Amino acid sequence: MAFKIIASQCTACGACEFECPSAAIRFKGETYIIDPKKCTECEGAFDVQQCANVCPVPNTCVKAA
Amino acid sequence: MNQPLMISLDSLAQPIDFAALEAAAKSGGCASSSCGSSAKPDDMDADVWERIKDHPCYSEEAHHYFARMHVAVAPACNIQCHYCNRKYDCANESRPGVVSEKLTPDQARRKVIAVANEVPQLSVLGIAGPGDACYDWNKTRATFDEISKDIPDIKLCISTNGLALPDHVDELAAMNVDHVTITINMVDPEIGAKIYPWIFYQHRRWHGVEAARILHERQMLGLEMLTARGILTKINSVMIPGVNDEHLIEVNRWVKARGAFLHNVMPLISDPAHGTHYGLTGQRGPTAMELKALQDRLEGGAKLMRHCRQCRADAVGLLGEDRGQEFTLDQLPEAVAYDPAKRAAYREVVARERGDHVAAKQSAVAAVKDSAQEGGTLLVAVATKGGGRVNEHFGHAREFQVYEASAKGIVFVGHRKVDNYCMGGFGEDATLDGVIAALEGIAVVLCAKIGDCPQDMLTAAGITATDRYALDYIETAIGALYAATFGRAIEQAVA
Numbered sequence: 001m002a003f004k005i006i007a008s009q010c011t012a013c014g015a016c017e018f019e020c021p022s023a024a025i026r027f028k029g030e031t032y033i034i035d036p037k038k039c040t041e042c043e044g045a046f047d048v049q050q051c052a053n054v055c056p057v058p059n060t061c062v063k064a065a
Numbered sequence: 066m067n068q069p070l071m072i073s074l075d076s077l078a079q080p081i082d083f084a085a086l087e088a089a090a091k092s093g094g095c096a097s098s099s100c101g102s103s104a105k106p107d108d109m110d111a112d113v114w115e116r117i118k119d120h121p122c123y124s125e126e127a128h129h130y131f132a133r134m135h136v137a138v139a140p141a142c143n144i145q146c147h148y149c150n151r152k153y154d155c156a157n158e159s160r161p162g163v164v165s166e167k168l169t170p171d172q173a174r175r176k177v178i179a180v181a182n183e184v185p186q187l188s189v190l191g192i193a194g195p196g197d198a199c200y201d202w203n204k205t206r207a208t209f210d211e212i213s214k215d216i217p218d219i220k221l222c223i224s225t226n227g228l229a230l231p232d233h234v235d236e237l238a239a240m241n242v243d244h245v246t247i248t249i250n251m252v253d254p255e256i257g258a259k260i261y262p263w264i265f266y267q268h269r270r271w272h273g274v275e276a277a278r279i280l281h282e283r284q285m286l287g288l289e290m291l292t293a294r295g296i297l298t299k300i301n302s303v304m305i306p307g308v309n310d311e312h313l314i315e316v317n318r319w320v321k322a323r324g325a326f327l328h329n330v331m332p333l334i335s336d337p338a339h340g341t342h343y344g345l346t347g348q349r350g351p352t353a354m355e356l357k358a359l360q361d362r363l364e365g366g367a368k369l370m371r372h373c374r375q376c377r378a379d380a381v382g383l384l385g386e387d388r389g390q391e392f393t394l395d396q397l398p399e400a401v402a403y404d405p406a407k408r409a410a411y412r413e414v415v416a417r418e419r420g421d422h423v424a425a426k427q428s429a430v431a432a433v434k435d436s437a438q439e440g441g442t443l444l445v446a447v448a449t450k451g452g453g454r455v456n457e458h459f460g461h462a463r464e465f466q467v468y469e470a471s472a473k474g475i476v477f478v479g480h481r482k483v484d485n486y487c488m489g490g491f492g493e494d495a496t497l498d499g500v501i502a503a504l505e506g507i508a509v510v511l512c513a514k515i516g517d518c519p520q521d522m523l524t525a526a527g528i529t530a531t532d533r534y535a536l537d538y539i540e541t542a543i544g545a546l547y548a549a550t551f552g553r554a555i556e557q558a559v560a
Contacts, residue, residue, distance in 0.1 A: 011151050012167065013196055015141035018203070019268075046268050054265045056142060056151035 002039035002064045003051055007031040009060040016051035016061060025051060036064060116243055116297060119188040120220055121384050123244060123297065123327060125372045125477050129453040130415045132186035134381040135193045136173040137166065138208045139201035144226050144264040144280065147342040148303060148333055151195065166379060166394055170207040177212050178401040180381055180392055185411035193224035193246070194378040200229040209240055215403045220244065228264060228280055230287030238294045245291055246299040247284055251309055252319045254278040259308050262342070285323060292324030299327040299370065306351050310359060321367035329370035330363065332356050354506050357479060371479050383451050385464050385480070422453045422538055429544030430474040437472035441551045444469055445543050446481060446504055448512035455534050455542050459515035467507065468539065470547045475540050501526045511542050
């Protein structure tokens with residue numbers, strides 16, 4: 001149960017990093033990555049996933065399969 | 066009054082013999098504070114003038130002398146605009162399709178100091194995209210905190226969409242940020258819904274009219290809060306034909322009523338290659354003459370900015386130039402120390418040159434006003450590289466500054482960007498056609514030098530081009546030209 005960022009589409013704007021209530025997102029190399037162990041999909045914190053809703057590029061911050 | 070300068074402003078931008086410069090700057094015998102001349106417009110209070118006189122974006126007059134730089138330190142954004150595709154870059158606050166280097170606050174500090182040591186015209190540091198300076202607030206604050214320690218006299222400036230602005234107005238005031246630009250494209254949420262597909266606010270996405278209403282309310286609140294604290298505001302509006310062009314008259318009224326200092330109506334930049342919604346759906350931008358017509362209708366409302374170059378988010382230099390490529394990250398030293406000497410010397414030179422320029426300008430403007438006849442309007446394009454003079458070769462110009470001479474005097478009304486015609490000595494006909502198209506509506510081009518061939522081609526297109534006024538102050542040249550064109554003997558008055 002986690003979200004992930006499609007690296008090739010990420011603009012590295014960093015909005016997801018500071019919206020994440022679980023500190024699960026960090027910058028690595030040229031893109032932001034989500035730590036699946038820390039990601040809670042915002043359950044208990046917000047009604048919608050913050051990273052996916054703030055991300056400016058469609059289909060870039062998505063549910064991990 | 067109008068002798069050539071002892072030190073050209075241009076030479077100051079190059080590596081210089083500083084001792085010689087300082088000696089020359091001090092040899093004039095007239096300190097700026099005591100010689101009695103000031104570039105202050107008659108209708109502005111002294112306090113406001115003091116705050117904008119070195120800010121190239123807030124004062125048309127200052128933009129001939131002073132430079133700004135933008136640092137891209139705050140890339141996160143909280144809204145989506147139809148003219149922006151974040152995959153490339155922010156289209157309207159930076160030249161589209163060109164990705165800027167994003168900087169950390171520490172990298173920004175090194176870059177600003179490196180620029181301040183090399184570009185004596187530097188007076189303003191702005192954070193203007195990509196992203197929103199108020200939304201990505203921690204990085205904005207860290208950057209300003211660092212740099213104002215090193216360069217206390219640099220003016221700090223931000224640009225924002227306004228959504229997060231009310232949350233940070235008090236901190237902006239505490240940090241001495243004296244200039245804030247808000248992009249306001251509508252005051253009617255129905256129109257806003259055609260410009261903004263969504264916003265991110267209070268931990269969720271909002272769409273359509275509801276989103277636009279929230280944005281509108283936050284923009285107005287932020288503007289009112291800034292005005293209440295005496296912070297100068299500039300309102301940027303993107304003119305989108307068929308969407309908000311007529312509506313910007315209403316926007317102008319609203320922002321004027323809330324104390325906006327300047328209103329800057331900019332043309333939509335739209336191209337399918339940029340991948341923006343407007344680019345992909347064929348929404349066009351306005352022509353230069355459509356933009357001017359709207360700006361002319363807005364005269365009398367909130368004061369208009371007409372000299373905006375829609376610069377990149379990492380632009381460096383005078384508004385019409387971009388020296389950003391000289392200061393990319395890989396060229397910056399690890400350790401930098403600020404040396405205030407060059408900027409201080411430049412300010413002294415400019416203070417004197419400016420007084421002289423203003424006197425020349427006033428007499429030329431007065432002469433044109435006195436002699437203007439019914440219908441006697443002249444649109445003049447000027448090739449200049451700064452200092453308020455006709456001092457650029459036609460073939461080297463990347464833009465022309467456009468002035469209108471009429472019963473209102475001589476007024477700066479805009480600029481036209483062109484691909485420079487002369488590349489390494491070879492003029493290209495294809496480029497010249499582009500230049501001629503960009504000069505639509507212009508009667509006369511003034512430049513420091515022009516070849517016979519381009520001059521003939523311009524003549525064939527109905528545009529007079531001349532280097533007769535080379536190195537003159539722009540207004541002096543236009544005054545003389547106006548007299549010659551409309552046949553009244555005012556040349557003596559402006560000489």
